Amino acid sequence: MNTIWNLFFAMLKSGLLGYGGGPASIPIIQSQVVNEYHFMTQQQFTDALALANTLPGPIATKLATFIGYQTAGIFGGLAALIGMVGPTAIGIVLLVNALSALKGNPHLAGLIAGVRPVVVVLLLQTAWMSSKGSFPDWRMFGIAILAAMALFVFRVSAPLVILAAMMVGAFFLVPTK
Numbered sequence: 001m002n003t004i005w006n007l008f009f010a011m012l013k014s015g016l017l018g019y020g021g022g023p024a025s026i027p028i029i030q031s032q033v034v035n036e037y038h039f040m041t042q043q044q045f046t047d048a049l050a051l052a053n054t055l056p057g058p059i060a061t062k063l064a065t066f067i068g069y070q071t072a073g074i075f076g077g078l079a080a081l082i083g084m085v086g087p088t089a090i091g092i093v094l095l096v097n098a099l100s101a102l103k104g105n106p107h108l109a110g111l112i113a114g115v116r117p118v119v120v121v122l123l124l125q126t127a128w129m130s131s132k133g134s135f136p137d138w139r140m141f142g143i144a145i146l147a148a149m150a151l152f153v154f155r156v157s158a159p160l161v162i163l164a165a166m167m168v169g170a171f172f173l174v175p176t177k
Contacts, residue, residue, distance in 0.1 A: 011083030
């Protein structure tokens with residue numbers, strides 16, 4: 001039961017502090033799951049993040065549910081999910097009311113503008129931390145280069161790039177014993 005509460009509180013912290021949406025929550029989730037509560041290793045977290053990215057929907061909720069389920073079964077998944085979405089559900093109701101009241105306030109516009117660079121840095125931090133161990137050989141680096149070209153140069157849809165990488169992995173990156 002203690003693990004379920006810890007999952008709830010880990011995701012509650014992530015949900016409360018994850019300003020900027022799901023991708024900006026990933027470093028906070030990572031810190032809670034890997035460093036504070038030790039539910040997963042860094043490699044397991046990176047694998048969970050990769051798997052969660054293959055499914056449709058918000059990344060933070062998928063990741064929280066996966067981590068919770070992996071750690072403590074169905075009740076762990078539910079506790080983590082509730083911890084993650086609870087603050088957002090309550091916050092959006094409060095935010096809509098506050099924004100309606102403060103519409104046109106220059107301080108609010110400044111607050112939002114000031115936090116945008118921090119969100120970008122959080123995303124870069126996630127990319128950096130996830131890259132450790134993700135490129136053990138030249139094939140992984142090649143997949144990354146091809147994915148970047150597909151996304152940025154040829155504007156291929158991200159889900160198609162993910163599916164292509166999964167197919168390449170399934171057929172060409174099968175570990176040998």
